[in-house]
Amino acid sequence: MNLDWKSATKRINKSSFYREQFRLVFGDIEIDSVLIAKAIAQFERTLISCNSKFDRVLRKEDKLTPEEFRGYEIMNDQSMADCLHCHSTDANALGTSLKFSNNGLDEINDELLFTDFGFGTTTGNKSDYGKFKIPSLRNIALTAPYMHDGRFKTLREVIDFLQQWFAFQSNH
Ligand code: HEC
Known part of the structure; x- marks a missing residue:
């Protein structure tokens, strides 16, 4: 603090x-x-989790239900939601590539307009402005609110935002 x-x-x-x-x-x-x-x-x-269902699936001790498998597919398919480049989930259950990225939260046309320069504050590099650490998706249902400034109160709000962002990218 x-x-x-x-x-x-x-x-x-x-x-x-x-x-x-x-x-x-x-x-x-x-x-x-x-x-x-x-x-x-x-x-x-209380936040430690090391034996989630997904951990067990990766260890081949459990199986995803058809609905869970559908979600897994959507996240990891480049022609669908394409989350995998940032939140890789196939090899481990952490759900992050551990890199920094801009996930399109602020629609601005000049880097200097970001209210929070994020990673750029540390590097001083303009191209890093607006980038944030790609967070793990472990325990994600329990860790609201979401994003660096907590702007989304629920996972539903995150998904609605991502859907718009995705539609925007596919149209440009
Ligand atoms: C270009 C990289 C990128 C892609 C693609 C991406 N994300 Fe993210 N995601 C991020 C970054 C960076 C953050 C953190 C942003 C912040 O802190 O403001 C984030 C944050 C989140 C969060 C909030 C985590 C938290 O603890 O606050 C969720 C949930 C999430 N992403 C889910 C998804 C899903 C689902 C998809 C696919 C539809 C996806 N993301 C695609 C980079 C990405």
């Missing part, structure tokens, strides 16, 4: 919501950096 511990503990201690949550979990002791780190670590453990 770009804060030193002193400011972070002060901020958390000021919030009656957090004070109550910490009291429920840790009892009546002062909230300090150790408790905050423990709380964050515990939260992160």
